[in-house]
Amino acid sequence: DAGVIQSPRHEVTEMGQEVTLRCKPISGHNSLFWYRQTMMRGLELLIYFNNNVPIDDSGMPEDRFSAKMPNASFSTLKIQPSEPRDSAVYFCASSLGRLAFATDTQYFGPGTRLTVL
Amino acid sequence: QQQVKQSPQSLIVQKGGISIINCAYENTAFDYFPWYQQFPGKGPALLIAIRPDVSEKKEGRFTISFNKSAKQFSLHIMDSQPGDSATYFCAASISRGAQKLVFGQGTRLTINP
Numbered sequence: 063d064a065g066v067i068q069s070p071r072h073e074v075t076e077m078g079q080e081v082t083l084r085c086k087p088i089s090g091h092n093s094l095f096w097y098r099q100t101m102m103r104g105l106e107l108l109i110y111f112n113n114n115v116p117i118d119d120s121g122m123p124e125d126r127f128s129a130k131m132p133n134a135s136f137s138t139l140k141i142q143p144s145e146p147r148d149s150a151v152y153f154c155a156s157s158l159g160r161l162a163f164a165t166d167t168q169y170f171g172p173g174t175r176l177t178v179l
Numbered sequence: 180q181q182q183v184k185q186s187p188q189s190l191i192v193q194k195g196g197i198s199i200i201n202c203a204y205e206n207t208a209f210d211y212f213p214w215y216q217q218f219p220g221k222g223p224a225l226l227i228a229i230r231p232d233v234s235e236k237k238e239g240r241f242t243i244s245f246n247k248s249a250k251q252f253s254l255h256i257m258d259s260q261p262g263d264s265a266t267y268f269c270a271a272s273i274s275r276g277a278q279k280l281v282f283g284q285g286t287r288l289t290i291n292p
Contacts, residue, residue: 066222093278095278099192104229104268104282104283104284104285105223105268105278105285107280107281108279112278114181117278118279146262153223155223155292156280159278165211165213165228165230165272165274166278167213167225168225168278168280169224169225170222170223170224171222172221172222173221179225
């Protein structure tokens with residue numbers, strides 16, 4: 063399996079622009095997670111989906127952030143408008159997502175390094 | 180109460196030595212404690228995990244020690260090697276229903292040859 067695929071790997075944009083990050087989970091995985099990693103705040107869970115439905119978005123910082131999962135093999139995280147404080151590495155992860163086995167391993171993608179100037 | 184506190188922030192160990200990273204939690208509902216390893220430019224990857232019904236779990240050179248009464252757990256890396264140089268994250272979650280992992284701040288481990 064190719065693992066979790068994220069694109070782009072690097073994104074540099076200017077403040078105020080819209081940014082879209084993309085994720086393809088591992089085939090057969092039912093849960094998908096978006097994380098943000100910064101030096102100051104470490105790894106933070108932004109939102110997670112189970113069977114394409116958002117289950118918990120309490121970590122989404124504000125209305126400028128939105129995430130969608132239109133099908134089992136694709137998810138997007140959008141920031142509009144972007145701000146310099148959004149600069150971070152954004153990770154997507156997926157797991158089998160069997161709710162009765164919530165300890166299913168989360169497999170992380172390589173991340174997207176976002177720089178907002 | 181959702182926090183997991185990890186220490187130290189950085190650690191330098193000589194090759195062949197023992198690396199020890201500690202974590203503490205407050206939420207007694209946590210019942211799954213994984214450790215993730217992250218190399219530069221890569222995403223975190225599961226290294227080893229423990230449930231609180233055991234006090235220790237060993238996989239190769241990696242051991243988790245768990246102290247339920249103290250609400251602490253630690254990662255021990257025996258015979259540390261330069262290839263172990265990475266950032267290590269402890270995490271905790273509630274295994275029933277929710278799938279949210281709460282991560283510690285991370286420890287940057289450097290093994291000197």
